[in-house]
Amino acid sequence: MAVDHVLLDADGVLQRSPRDPIGLLRGWVGERAEELAHALWAAERGPLRGEGDFLEVLERVVPTYADVAPGVLYDALWRDITVSPESLALAGRLREAGLGVHLGTNQHRQRGEQMRTELGFDEHFDVSCYSWEMGVTKPEPAYFETAVARIGAAPDQVLFVDDVLANVESAREVGLRAVHWHLDQGHAVLVEALAAHGVEVRAA
Structure with missing residues (x-):
């Protein structure tokens, strides 16, 4: 056929998407960058299926790793599309x-x-x-x-x-x-x- x-x-x-997301995260959390990356990707799994709101999830996850506004991190990693x-x-x-x-x-x-x-x-x-x-x-x-x-x-x-x-x-x-x-x-x-x-x- x-x-x-x-x-x-x-x-x-x-x-x-950004070519070096770990590098971006390292600027905020240093050596915990990969740990935070894994936490973010895991947190996105539900919202990718329409389960929950990803921005609300970020509000819970990000403050445990970094003193950065979740919205700032979101813009750098997800809104930056070429x-x-x-x-x-x-x-x-x-x-x-x-x-x-x-x-x-x-x-x-x-x-x-x-x-x-x-x-x-x-x-x-x-x-x-x-x-x-x-x-x-x-x-x-x-x-x-x-x-x-x-x-x-x-x-x-x-x-x-x-x-x-x-x-x-x-x-x-x-x-x-x-x-x-x-x-x-x-x-x-x-x-x-x-x-x-x-x-x-x-x-x-």
Whole structure:
């Protein structure tokens, strides 16, 4: 069956987050930076599934490690997003070629809303699969099962692109086609990987 839809991850594929979050945290907590990082990532797991409010969680976690306003830390680690114009342009060319182009990302509510409103992601994608709305996160198989149901396609009609190998492997187990790719590899590599699945993209 031909690929009719492309499902794109956000962080690492469409956009970049701060490259050195541990370094940022070290400026506030010194040697406890990695400890705080693990606490923050663990605290985000529930909100990524739509369980609880992440900013409220930060209000509880951050003061036990650092004398910094949780909002300041949040802005530095989560609101600092650099969108890749090349990735968005590629998404646009895929849509022009007649494919459905969709967003598949793990995000808590505030960051997802920032991507929708401030960054204008809704304009670029046909269906947006934010984990906090779906109640399930990658790499859980239920994430991909829910995503293809939202898209309205059979799994093997959907080509998924993600920078995390565990997510790619899970998608394949559900029946999606999948490509493991990160922005650092360059878009020529991605275009070649898409072509290997029969998805041809016109030159920029």
